[in-house]
Amino acid sequence: MNPDLWPVHALVDGLYASGVRRAVISPGSRNTPLVFALLEHGGLELVSHMDERSAAFFALGMARQSGEPVAVVCTSGTAVANLYPAVVEAYFSRVPLVVLTADRPAELREVGANQTIRQPNLFGAHVKWACETPVPEDRSDLALDLRGLAMRAGLAARSVPEGPVHVNVPFREPLLPPRRSDSAGLAELPAIHGQPAAGAPCAPSALAQVEEALSRARRPVIVTGPMRPGPLAQGVARFAGASGIPLLADILSQCRDSEASVPHYDLVLRAGAAPEPPDLVLRFGGEPTSKALSSWLRKARAEFVVFDETPLYRDSGHQATHVVIGDPTPWLHEVPGALGDWSEYRAAWRHASDAARRALREFLPWFEGEAVRMAVEALNPGHVLVLGNSRPIRDADALALPRAGVEAYGNRGASGIDGVISTALGHAVASGRPTLLAIGDVSFYHDLNGLAAARELSSPFVVVLVHNGGGGIFRHLAQAERPDAIDWFTTPHELDFAPIVRAYGGTYVCAGDANALMTGLREGMERPGLTVVEARFPNEESPRVYRDLVARLASAMGVGAR
Structure with a gap:
């Protein structure tokens, strides 16, 4: 036992004092002191x-769902590099993670020591600190x-903007720390408590300029990108x-169910059936999913x-044209609604x-x-939805109206497209x-x-696995213009996921039609644990359906006659 390692217990105390209540641990030898210190703290929820x-x-999903920082702990070497994605x-989605990486001490670096890489500052500009x-x-x-x-x-x-931080901890052998109960020095340390500062409110002068812009606008729109549930999303919907x-x-x-929300704006824009472009845009949250919306806004020449x-x-x-920094939530709840008449x-x-x-x-x-x-519209209040990238989020954004x-x-x-299953399981x-x-x-692969x-x-965890035999999104992109080479992008495969799902203890359902999908989804949402409902489709079908849908909408709106 190494008596020099008792300060590692103090390190874990510091994490707890900052608000960390969960940690995800990957096994290894060099992170042994961290693992024991986390295990013996007693106040942390741990996942291996x-x-x-x-x-x-997985830690990212837990952190975003809980709104609290989550620690992810690993050993030295390439294990650390695997955390990078x-x-x-x-960092870019502003989720609080504390990355704790064990390392070799300085005397073992650059000398060929096993499992030793250049870990300090490994994540570069992708961590806050x-x-x-x-x-x-x-x-x-x-x-x-x-x-x-x-x-x-x-x-x-935890501070604004939330994001990941990296703490690299070098250890010398032997690696077993004293038990926490034997670390007498801990009791002598003074108590410590930390609380991040709340986000600053927006400057009144900046908000006054926004109100002035609203008073002269004839065609304002509010555009909301990804946001977490909470006061800001509620304030935007209320306003x-x-x-x-x-x-x-x-x-x-988190605003799509607002009474002011315009369903299916993506399809309307693709069909060329939108009203006149806005003269004022109020933007909240991250970048929107819809490419049609982004393109339309770029052409609008509006105050933004x-x-x-x-x-x-x-x-x-x-x-x-205006950037308002801070928390606009109080203003959104207080600003008068009658700044203009935009009913038309x-x-x-x-x-x-x-x-x-x-x-x-x-x-x-x-x-x-x-x-x-x-699947999205079948969910009930209180359920959690996680959407994978490429086609699923685009299809949900264009077509779905969640409750x-x-x-x-x-x-x-x-x-x-990496780590999506783990993120959803964390949620x-x-x-x-x-x-x-x-x-x-x-x-999924x-x-x-x-x-x-x-x-x-x-609790129940249901995966709706949309299997089109490869990367079907490329059928919607410019690569589809080269059918002689499209397979290099769609990467068709014949993987059978059923035995893999069962190997992990899950229930597998093959859904050949809409009724089978809904039956599998409904039963899975009532059964704790993993259920995968797989629906297969031809790789080239989706673009054709969207072309027909947009054409029908354009015809119904008389766009072609203009």
């Missing part, structure tokens, strides 16, 4: 996950140092309803107000939206987008509520190791 990449995404996603601790040794001042560094890390992860301004709400905005909690505001189209513009959007809804009702065949729409009280999430920071475990994941077959965390489930 064999695969570091999946573990980090989730760290990148956490990074530090390396001293090698733990038997000194009370060092225990204070490690505890303070850990608390600073947790508070940095849109009170003001009568059309609300173009992304599927992940971007609200963001930090100066790292999101404006990929470089359209902002709202009615025009309602007319186009109603036409799109009729076209969907009358035309939609059984295809992959319909499978996603049906009120359904929280919707997706990894839209970097929009990768399910942290929430304890029935959770639906809609995902494509290539993304990318994170099969993530299914190992299904053993942590206490």
Whole structure:
């Protein structure tokens, strides 16, 4: 036993003081002191996950669902590099993670020592803050140092904008720390408590400019991208309803069920059936999913107000004419609704939206987008929805109207297809509520190791697996113009997922039609644990259905006659 390692217990105390209540641990030798210190703390919920990449995404899902920082702990070497994809996603989607990596001490670096890479600052610009601790040794001042560094890390992860931080901890052998009960020095350390500062309110002068812009606007719209459930999303929905301004709400905005929301705006825009472009845009949250919306806004030449909690505001189209930094929630609840009369513009959007809804009702065949729409709209209040990238989120955004009280999430920071199963399982475990994941077959393949965390489930977790034999999204993109080479992008495969799902203890259902899909979904949502409902479709079918749908809507709206 190494008596020099008792300060590692103080490090864990610092994490707890900062608000960390959960940790996801991947096994290894060099992180032995961290594992024992976490196990013996007594106040942390711990999850073991064999695969570091999946573990980090699982921690990301838990952190986003709970709103609290989650620690992810691994050993040295390439184990650390496997955390990188989730760290990148956490940084750009503003999710608080504390990455704790064990390392060799400095004398073993650059000399060919086993499992030793250049870990300090490995994540570069993709973490908010990074530090390396001293090698733990038997000194009370060092225990204070490690505890303070850990608390600073947790508070940095929680502060606005939330995001990942990296703490690299080098250890010398032997690696077994003393038991916490034997670490007498801990009792001598003074108590410590940390609390991140609340987000600052928006400057009154900036909000006055927004009100002035609203007073002269004739065609304002509110555009909401991905946001977490909470006061901001509620405030946006409330303001849109009170003001009568059309609300173009992304599927992940938590605002789509607002009375002011305009359903199916993506289809309306693709069909060229939208009303006149806006003269004022109020933008909240992350970047919207709809490419048609982004393109339409770029052409609008409107005043463009971007609200963001930090100066790292999101404006990929470089359209902002006003940037309002801070928390606009109080203003959204207090600003008077009668700053203008926009009833005519709202009615025009309602007319186009109603036409799109009729076209969907009358035309939609059984295809992959319909499978996603049906699954999303079948959820009940209190359920959690996680959408995979590529086609599932686009289909849900274009076609689906989720019920009120359904929280919707997706990894839209970097929009990768890796780690999606693990992220969704993190949401399910942290929430304890029935959770639906809609995902494509290539993304499902990318994170099969993530299914190992299904053993942590206490509630139903249903995966609607849309299997089109490869990356069907490329059939919607320019690559489809080269049929001689399209397979290099769609990567067709003949993988049979059924035995893999069963190997992880899940229930597998093959859904050959809409009725089978709904039966599998309904039964899965009543059964705790993992259920995978797989629906197969031809790879080339989706683009044809969308072309026909958009053409029917354009014809119904008389667009071709203009």
